Amino acid sequence: MRALLARMTLDEKIGQLTMVTGSGTATGPQTAPVSLAEIRVGRAGSILNLWTPAAVREVQRIAVEESRLGIPLIVGFDVLHGHRTIFPVPLGEAASFDTALWEETAAAAAEEAASDGVSLTFAPMLDVTRDPRWGRICESPGEDAHVAARFAEAKVKGFQGSALASSRHVAATAKHLGAYGAVLAGRDYASADVSQRELEEVHLPAFASAVKAGVAAVMPSFIDIAGTPATASRPLLRGILRDRWNFQGVVISDYNAIAELITHGVAADLAEAATLALRAGVDIDMMAGAYSRGLPVALDRGLVAMADIDTAVLRVLTLKDDLGLFADPYRGLITASYSNGPRYRRLAKRAAASSMVLLKNSPAVLPLSQHGGPIAVVGPLAHAPADMLGPWAAAGRAEEGVSFLDGMRAAFPGRRILHQPAAGFDPATLVPALAREAGIVIFCAGETRNMSGEASSRGEPGLPMAQIQLAKNLLAANNPLVLVLCSGRPLILPPFLAEGAAAILAAWFPGSEAGTALGDVLSGGVEPGGRLPVSWPASIGQIPIYYSERRTGRPANSASHYSSKYLDIPAEPHFPFGHGLSYTAFRFDNLRTGRPVMAAGETLEVAVDASNIGDRNGGTIVMLFIQHQVASVARPVMELKRFQRIEAAPQEKLTVTFRLGSNDLQFPGADLEPVLENGRIDILVGQRAVESELLRAGIELTGGQNRLPAGSR
Numbered sequence: 001m002r003a004l005l006a007r008m009t010l011d012e013k014i015g016q017l018t019m020v021t022g023s024g025t026a027t028g029p030q031t032a033p034v035s036l037a038e039i040r041v042g043r044a045g046s047i048l049n050l051w052t053p054a055a056v057r058e059v060q061r062i063a064v065e066e067s068r069l070g071i072p073l074i075v076g077f078d079v080l081h082g083h084r085t086i087f088p089v090p091l092g093e094a095a096s097f098d099t100a101l102w103e104e105t106a107a108a109a110a111e112e113a114a115s116d117g118v119s120l121t122f123a124p125m126l127d128v129t130r131d132p133r134w135g136r137i138c139e140s141p142g143e144d145a146h147v148a149a150r151f152a153e154a155k156v157k158g159f160q161g162s163a164l165a166s167s168r169h170v171a172a173t174a175k176h177l178g179a180y181g182a183v184l185a186g187r188d189y190a191s192a193d194v195s196q197r198e199l200e201e202v203h204l205p206a207f208a209s210a211v212k213a214g215v216a217a218v219m220p221s222f223i224d225i226a227g228t229p230a231t232a233s234r235p236l237l238r239g240i241l242r243d244r245w246n247f248q249g250v251v252i253s254d255y256n257a258i259a260e261l262i263t264h265g266v267a268a269d270l271a272e273a274a275t276l277a278l279r280a281g282v283d284i285d286m287m288a289g290a291y292s293r294g295l296p297v298a299l300d301r302g303l304v305a306m307a308d309i310d311t312a313v314l315r316v317l318t319l320k321d322d323l324g325l326f327a328d329p330y331r332g333l334i335t336a337s338y339s340n341g342p343r344y345r346r347l348a349k350r351a352a353a354s355s356m357v358l359l360k361n362s363p364a365v366l367p368l369s370q371h372g373g374p375i376a377v378v379g380p381l382a383h384a385p386a387d388m389l390g391p392w393a394a395a396g397r398a399e400e401g402v403s404f405l406d407g408m409r410a411a412f413p414g415r416r417i418l419h420q421p422a423a424g425f426d427p428a429t430l431v432p433a434l435a436r437e438a439g440i441v442i443f444c445a446g447e448t449r450n451m452s453g454e455a456s457s458r459g460e461p462g463l464p465m466a467q468i469q470l471a472k473n474l475l476a477a478n479n480p481l482v483l484v485l486c487s488g489r490p491l492i493l494p495p496f497l498a499e500g501a502a503a504i505l506a507a508w509f510p511g512s513e514a515g516t517a518l519g520d521v522l523s524g525g526v527e528p529g530g531r532l533p534v535s536w537p538a539s540i541g542q543i544p545i546y547y548s549e550r551r552t553g554r555p556a557n558s559a560s561h562y563s564s565k566y567l568d569i570p571a572e573p574h575f576p577f578g579h580g581l582s583y584t585a586f587r588f589d590n591l592r593t594g595r596p597v598m599a600a601g602e603t604l605e606v607a608v609d610a611s612n613i614g615d616r617n618g619g620t621i622v623m624l625f626i627q628h629q630v631a632s633v634a635r636p637v638m639e640l641k642r643f644q645r646i647e648a649a650p651q652e653k654l655t656v657t658f659r660l661g662s663n664d665l666q667f668p669g670a671d672l673e674p675v676l677e678n679g680r681i682d683i684l685v686g687q688r689a690v691e692s693e694l695l696r697a698g699i700e701l702t703g704g705q706n707r708l709p710a711g712s713r
């Protein structure tokens with residue numbers, strides 16, 4: 001690659017650092033598709049939002065055959081949860097707590113995307129967040145750093161496979177580094193004023209995991225972190241990403257983010273903006289034109305050196321070489337777009353069912369029988385296949401999706417399915433009439449796809465007023481109501497509905513097989529396999545709310561006035577992290593750690609017995625938390641360190657085992673350096689983050705540092 005670099009003019013070098021947009025879709029403010037003339041003169045090294053064999057072949061041919069050096073383009077696309085076959089949105093997939101599934105869907109998406117000419121996806125999105133007002137919670141793996149780290153590893157392995165040059169894989173991009181999920185008031189693009197400790201403990205682990213898994217690219221977040229925009233942050237992009245984690249890949253700015261350093265007020269013009277980004281280590285400028293227009297001026301002003309540019313260009317050329325683009329610029333492309341293979345449809349159905357979270361089922365109306373009176377399937381999301389795909393649905397096609405209504409009709413062939421026609425009727429009167437006629441009502445409500453995702457923060461993340469009114473009318477029919485929520489976030493439910501609904505199912509945006517999965521779940525063909533990857537608030541006033549809060553000196557205690565609580569709303573979430581019901585039930589007992597003492601460097605074997613005490617096959621997620629009893633800094637009330645899905649037959653008893661290493665017990669000390677401290681650490685095991693429900697076993701850690709060294713000053 002150095003020989004090629006030596007032949008490049010300044011324009012051609014800057015071209016390699018410039019990403020332009022195709023005409024496939026628009027995902028940012030400027031949307032003018034690149035002209036083929038720009039490609040021909042080597043003014044662009046990569047292009048986003050372009051797919052299908054014909055479109056990619058046309059642009060790639062010009063780059064390879066008509067430009068002076070014939071350097072192939074990287075083709076980037078946001079393939080977050082499927083390319084043509086759409087899987088549940090990432091927050092929904094996270095609810096499956098199934099690392100193998102996370103990897104499988106990424107591999108499927110990579111194969112479909114590569115066959116459409118994509119060589120790099122801007123995924124996985126790894127922004128931990130505790131704020132459902134933020135529209136991008138939908139794209140995230142939820143509130144927990146450990147889940148996000150496991151998600152990162154699985155997705156990078158799925159997208160990239162074992163060889164980037166494989167025509168069935170794509171380069172992955174870990175985004176958005178960092179702290180994007182902590183935006184002020186949940187408002188997209190706002191500042192994130194987080195402590196260095198929160199950055200280290202909450203927002204960085206998933207990216208460290210992605211880098212360790214070999215992620216090819218990283219994208220900084222749009223925002224400023226405590227005053228320094230990530231796009232210009234040397235401490236973040238050089239100090240942590242390159243120096244601490246030894247990341248050798250490519251840093252791609254977010255859309256127009258380099259130019260927006262001017263709007264942030266940290267750059268006076270494009271030359272300064274380009275200087276700040278290049279010095280921070282951003283290699284590719286996505287859609288700002290800052291490198292193309294600003295770097296020549298920055299060179300003239302002596303703000304950057306040619307060596308800085310060369311370093312960035314070499315990283316980009318190396319990635320292209322790793323992708324096999326020099327050997328085969330048309331890698332993966334097949335004559336026609338990838339067919340929506342049945343194998344991937346089955347995977348989409350399994351993923352959707354595994355992500356659905358049964359929040360309530362009392363009285364136990366689910367699963368529904370194949371025999372009985374009519375079932376009313378009503379509400380604005382009942383027959384909405386486009387909305388089922390959710391935001392960032394890539395090349396997904398609504399007409400290839402299965403709506404909730406379609407799925408219910410297929411799942412209950414022996415029962416009449418009542419539904420309000422698409423138009424021509426006043427739902428406020430017709431729908432309740434259907435509810436009176438039916439034996440049970442499936443009310444499909446929540447968010448449409450354009451109410452979620454980027455630039456879609458909601459100050460009141462609940463149900464639209466029209467749906468609340470409809471719910472009142474439906475409940476007035478006095479038939480059991482099953483609330484099926486389609487959404488990209490936890491939705492705050494009005495008490496009358498949360499109490500009035502017999503069952504509540506969080507379906508998220510389930511993807512192409514939404515209806516098939518719903519029919520399977522409501523008929524009992526499969527269980528709703530999901531558990532909440534994010535705390536579900538009871539009220540907006542609780543936000544941000546999450547289980548792993550640090551201890552306080554006066555923890556919430558309804559019996560004590562002087563404790564951390566509210567006068568007018570509960571302190572506990574409506575549904576806690578990890579919550580989710582099976583159609584059966586599990587009992588846990590006999591938690592054991594094998595020994596009461598664990599020395600630094602040793603591995604602890606933890607075991608617990610799990611019994612299916614119900615009358616049908618079923619599964620659940622077993623979660624292992626740790627709880628430092630005393631430490632040199634206030635620790636979270638508990639921290640998830642392991643999770644495992646189990647399945648058992650009725651009355652079957654399993655032994656579930658976990659292995660913990662001492663590095664699982666480390667935390668950033670007062671100086672933010674990793675520390676392993678002697679003392680008692682409790683192991684808590686159960687199904688959700690409710691301390692009183694968890695089995696507890698204590699161990700004494702030795703061989704680490706003492707909290708209070710003798711004679712400390």
Ligand code: GLC
Nearest residue numbers: 027028078122175254255454
């Ligand atoms: C968007 C998003 C980013 C996405 C990029 C390209 O603004 O912030 O997640 O990958 O632009 O579409």
